[in-house]
Amino acid sequence: MSTPAQESAVTRRLQSVKHIILVLSGKGGVGKSSVTAQLALSLYASSPTARVGVLDVDLTGPSIPRMFGVDDQGVHQSTSGWVPVYADGAGARLACMSVGFLLKKKGDSVVWRGPKKNGMIRQFLSDVRWGDLDYLVIDTPPGTSDEHLSLMEHLAGMHERLSAVIVTTPQAVALMDVMKCLSFTRAVNLPVLGLVENMSGYACPCCGVVHNVFSTGGGEEMAKKEEIGFLGSLPVDTELVSLLDGGPTSQTEFALLEAYKKTPSAKLFENIVTGVVEKLT
Numbered sequence: 001m002s003t004p005a006q007e008s009a010v011t012r013r014l015q016s017v018k019h020i021i022l023v024l025s026g027k028g029g030v031g032k033s034s035v036t037a038q039l040a041l042s043l044y045a046s047s048p049t050a051r052v053g054v055l056d057v058d059l060t061g062p063s064i065p066r067m068f069g070v071d072d073q074g075v076h077q078s079t080s081g082w083v084p085v086y087a088d089g090a091g092a093r094l095a096c097m098s099v100g101f102l103l104k105k106k107g108d109s110v111v112w113r114g115p116k117k118n119g120m121i122r123q124f125l126s127d128v129r130w131g132d133l134d135y136l137v138i139d140t141p142p143g144t145s146d147e148h149l150s151l152m153e154h155l156a157g158m159h160e161r162l163s164a165v166i167v168t169t170p171q172a173v174a175l176m177d178v179m180k181c182l183s184f185t186r187a188v189n190l191p192v193l194g195l196v197e198n199m200s201g202y203a204c205p206c207c208g209v210v211h212n213v214f215s216t217g218g219g220e221e222m223a224k225k226e227e228i229g230f231l232g233s234l235p236v237d238t239e240l241v242s243l244l245d246g247g248p249t250s251q252t253e254f255a256l257l258e259a260y261k262k263t264p265s266a267k268l269f270e271n272i273v274t275g276v277v278e279k280l281t
């Protein structure tokens with residue numbers, strides 16, 4: 001449980017954040033962190049003034065620093081709180097925070113019990129100098145665990161600004177696990193903006209044509225049945241993987257964004273972001 005003082009510290013810090021979007025998945029490895037990264041990049045690119053924050057609360061498997069090419073950086077403590085790492089360098093419109101920035105060595109792991117995780121998440125929300133943000137996108141661990149409950153507890157006071165995107169793959173097992181996510185969002189009264197079906201088909205690196213490899217369309221069908229929006233499908237995209245796995249990039253020209261815009265996924269993600277923004281306004 002957080003104290004009233006801790007709660008108001010979170011509320012004060014996040015009062016200049018317009019929308020908070022939790023990215024959820026029923027199971028691991030479906031591409032939740034990749035979708036978080038793409039959502040943040042696409043929202044950033046949607047307007048020359050958009051300000052976006054990315055918070056990685058996947059404490060035991062943080063992948064946001066690597067995906068944004070900033071895993072060689074660390075956060076700084078200032079008198080007004082932790083200064084996040086800006087993935088766009090001097091642009092300072094894309095702020096990232098992750099436990100990965102706090103670890104002494106890359107590859108170190110965090111083995112914490114619930115209360116310590118809860119304390120870390122509260123600090124991420126109350127002690128980071130997020131500043132004015134249009135969107136704070138939060139990458140969560142797979143399933144519904146302590147981290148999700150902590151987030152919902154600390155963000156309870158800003159319910160009208162909170163929503164979720166659910167990521168799945170087309171396989172039946174992943175789709176079944178979406179139901180667990182939905183029972184969580186319904187139990188905590190968290191609005192779902194929609195479902196993204198990831199790794200649905202294969203984008204040919206030569207011609208960009210998407211071929212169906214596994215079954216596709218299961219996500220869309222489920223979204224219809226459960227009466228949540230379907231935001232779109234993304235193919236298996238080898239260009240995207242090498243980009244997000246690629247390590248440090250130049251932030252001066254925000255090379256990551258320029259390279260991302262050339263991937264087959266980026267074009268498809270524009271529609272997903274349009275759907276997200278429409279639902280938020």
Ligand SMILES: Nc1ncnc2c1ncn2[C@@H]1O[C@H](COP(=O)(O)OP(=O)(O)OP(=O)(O)O)[C@@H](O)[C@H]1O
Pocket residue numbers: 025027028029030031032033034035058061063140141142198199234235236237238240241244245
């Ligand atoms: N559209 C895609 N095409 C090809 N590979 C992808 C795609 N999306 C994700 N991947 C790859 O799948 C792997 C898992 O992705 P990611 O880490 O985003 O999943 P996750 O759901 O966040 O996993 P976890 O929460 O279990 O850590 C990564 O190697 C990533 O590069």
